[in-house]
Amino acid sequence: MAFKMLVVDDSLPMRSIVIRTIKASGFSDAEFLQAGNGKEALEILANEWVDLVVTDYNMPDMNGMELIQEMKKDDILHAIPVLVVTTEGSQQKAGEFIEKGAAGYVKKPFTPEAIRDHITKILGEVGDEGSAEEGDDDLDF
Amino acid sequence: MKEALKKAMTTSISEVLETMFFMTIDVNENAATEAFLGKPGEHPFASRIYFQGKLSGYFLLMIPEEILRVMTETFMGVDAADVTVTHLNGTIQEAINMIAGNTFSTFDNTAVFDLGIPELIDFNLIPSRCPKETPEDHFLLVETFAGNLGLKICFTTE
Numbered sequence: 511m512a513f514k515m516l517v518v519d520d521s522l523p524m525r526s527i528v529i530r531t532i533k534a535s536g537f538s539d540a541e542f543l544q545a546g547n548g549k550e551a552l553e554i555l556a557n558e559w560v561d562l563v564v565t566d567y568n569m570p571d572m573n574g575m576e577l578i579q580e581m582k583k584d585d586i587l588h589a590i591p592v593l594v595v596t597t598e599g600s601q602q603k604a605g606e607f608i609e610k611g612a613a614g615y616v617k618k619p620f621t622p623e624a625i626r627d628h629i630t631k632i633l634g635e636v637g638d639e640g641s642a643e644e645g646d647d648d649l650d651f
Numbered sequence: 652m653k654e655a656l657k658k659a660m661t662t663s664i665s666e667v668l669e670t671m672f673f674m675t676i677d678v679n680e681n682a683a684t685e686a687f688l689g690k691p692g693e694h695p696f697a698s699r700i701y702f703q704g705k706l707s708g709y710f711l712l713m714i715p716e717e718i719l720r721v722m723t724e725t726f727m728g729v730d731a732a733d734v735t736v737t738h739l740n741g742t743i744q745e746a747i748n749m750i751a752g753n754t755f756s757t758f759d760n761t762a763v764f765d766l767g768i769p770e771l772i773d774f775n776l777i778p779s780r781c782p783k784e785t786p787e788d789h790f791l792l793v794e795t796f797a798g799n800l801g802l803k804i805c806f807t808t809e
Contacts, residue, residue, distance in 0.1 A: 520768070521741050521744060521745040521748070522737065522738070522741045523723065523726050523727050523738060523741040523742045523745050524741075524745045526726075526727045526728065527671070527726055527727065527728070530728050568748065568752075568766055568768065569768075570768055596752070597748050597749050597751065597752025597753065597766065598752055598756075598766075599752055599753060599755065599756020599757075599760055600755070600756060600760055600761065600762060600763045600764070601760055601761060602761070602763050603763060617752075617753075617756070618667075618671075618748075618749045618752065618753070619666055619667045619670035619671045619749050619753065620670070620671075621670060
């Protein structure tokens, strides 16, 4: 069974590089959905089950923190792990993401290895039936 | 404090361009803004992002189209022929977002800086001096294999 992931970022180029990075991280069979902000993400999540949400923090209309809070209030969506990928680099903000329920936090600029390590850890904790493949330490695009 | 901020900007733009765009750069910390602004015939793309916190003000990133196209091809993994203006705009906005966030986490990762949403601005409307509300400034001339780009900050302390 391939994983389904929702990538949330107001930047089209950033969504593109996040998806490419995840695919190169051993999840080449994963299916990807995309949203430009937290509101759009919730609209998608109302109709689609995903295994992982990868979200930016700083977005118009609804930011990543608000998205996590809305998901945690929901009986179904609270179970979906959220990985935050953001430029926010303060220790306080990083702690706040985890406190609000994020499963992980990656700071931009990121290396492909950082994304791979976090997603493998998160999805490994969710279940082992996914399609993650063994990969080299260094990732090529 | 100003020197630490300038060092953080230099470190940040180097990390962002090398990690996300695979570009090797040299940073000239002593160039004047005029070294980049107002060259005849040039109309670089420009983006601004406001911030608030221990410091308040904005960053400006200015990139000639030729360099931005190379960055976009690398960043998005698309062929040159498939790069659109939307892609170019998105790339410069994401670049300044990462540079600003990384600058502040390098400068002081115990402080919280609230970043705005990156906006596109007309290069021709950029004043050479910072506004009086945020009079302090730094300018970095960033030299790449494809030409120069500029990073400027206008700020005030709280």
